[in-house]
Amino acid sequence: MTIPSFSRRKSKYTPRTLPDSQTGERVATSAMIASLDSEGREAISAPFGHALVDLAKTRDGIVGMSADLSKYTDLHVFAEAHPDRFYQMGMAEALLMSAAAGLAREGFVPFVTTYAVFASRRAYDFIAMAIAEENLPVKICCALPGLSTGYGPSHQATEDLAIMRGMPNLTVLDPCDAVEIDQATRVIADTPGPVYMRLLRGKVPNVLGEYGYRFELGKAKMIHDGTDVLFISSGFMTMRTLDAAKALAAEGVSCAVLHSPTIKPLDAETICAEASRGGRLVVTAENHSITGGLGEAVAGALMRAQVHVPFRQIALPDEFLDAGALPTLHDQYGITVDRITAQVKSWLDM
Template sequence: MKAQRQVWGETLHELSKTDDRVVILDGDLATSTKADIMAAENPDAFVQVGIAEQNMVGMAVGMATLGYRPWLSTFGVFLSNRALDQIRMLVSQTKLPVRLAAAYSGLLNGAAGKTHQDIEDLAVMRALPNMTVLAPADEYELEAMIRWAADFDGPLYMRVARDPVKPVFTEAYTEFELGKPRVVREGTDVTLISTGVQTSRTVEAAELLAEQGVSAKVIHLASLKPVDGDALLSLIGDAPRVFTVEEHTKINGLGSLVAELLIESDKTTRLTRIGLEDGWSESGPNDFLLDKYGISPKRVAEQVLAAK
């Protein structure tokens, strides 16, 4: 297994060898985000901005107007909160191809403190017009997503997790399709829909459910905006019970997205959202936090069994 942040740094460095448009702007977190790979191997494609995220967005926008495809390197919380005004005014409104790489995204940044956690980012970015919002499941999907983004002509926000997870896909995954949901595990009794690295834990939850005699289909949605709603509804089919599972607040994240689609369809599917309740998260080890907030494989399986 390889951490997404490592794959992010390596893939962008690889792309920069043949694509002069690729450049990383870093907010003094290169050793954490692995932007230091670019700094060491191709310093001409690396700009150290320092702790000045708002200015970093402005610089990236200027570079984008000159034909570059800039990637911003910092923690997700600093993009979706500290630099939000600049992203809203300079990136979202202009539709320029600025890539917001949200490192250390989600709940599992407890070692750095709850101030550095961001479990509201997808809600914020989904609400911005023209913003593409992506959350890859593992190292393989992330690499395919980065290579796809090289020629994508628009702004995007991409979650990049700190720690490695059990892969959902394999090296055979080379073509990312924007908006397309994927079935990563077949099942007949219940349907679980997940996004980002939480999909890996959701697959593990499905395996635990199988031990209890419950067959669970798992659908992975890497693109939260845009999303092929018809394709997702087709995969849900006539499932009587659907659960969304996300490493994010329940407010305006994956669960809200699926609810929006279901309520506008003619389906009578019952939906249960599994995610963080409205409130501030806290610092702590990964496994402790996953259990506390109900999104570890065991806790997900327990909630499905209790609700089924």
């Protein structure tokens, strides 16, 4: 590394600062603030790990596997409950996926965890050749999706959905909250073939519980209806669009929120039916690059169905993102409630 490039890299990873709410002075913040701004909602601890433990009580074939990241993907909960069914493969993602394929061939249902960047970038070919081509029931559940860490491009999986959508036989999920992670984990255990599921870890907000939501594989569901704007969202961006809908309602804008946790196979029928109804502005919102994710999947579905509506995307830019504190980065890249609200108002010429 040259001296100039080292200087640029050092500056790039300097901790960001935020204004202190009491003094107004800017203070340094951690790159790993583990908050998705849940707005005071109830949070549930390790929903994935606890759901897997519960499943394993009656499913002898379920095993857990990780690449030295069980603590950071909530798989440690399973490892503590079922140590004889947990495999720590070390920092070797290719080996992890190949071993999972071998266990699946012997009749097991492996739940494999790592970070989303490592599964989508580092282990892609092994997933494709060892798991997806053989249509094996390996469930790949990955933490730190999109912009859910401030550690920069090495850990920010901003293009994972685009990568994984292109793989044949692979189901791709982006659940919203603790409720959906719990439900989806149980559903995919019985789903034939491989699954890639984005994973929120630690204390995960309970967003959908108040709506009586039930996850169904391959189904988009209307969480809140409205007449002016139709948000189509996935992941924690459904939490953000629900909050943006409340903020916009206070200004006389009625917003619907259609949650689409299954990115592949996309529920094109529901999406096209809702987009066709009422002449609403259609806005996709995702914690992913504007390239190749939910937005472009929805746009393709609308185009093929010849549904012609005003269409906009809220997503991360097609670039390597900065490092820093999550609140700073989310505001910088336009995925906070305030930024979403302002963007929609500008599109409506308010």
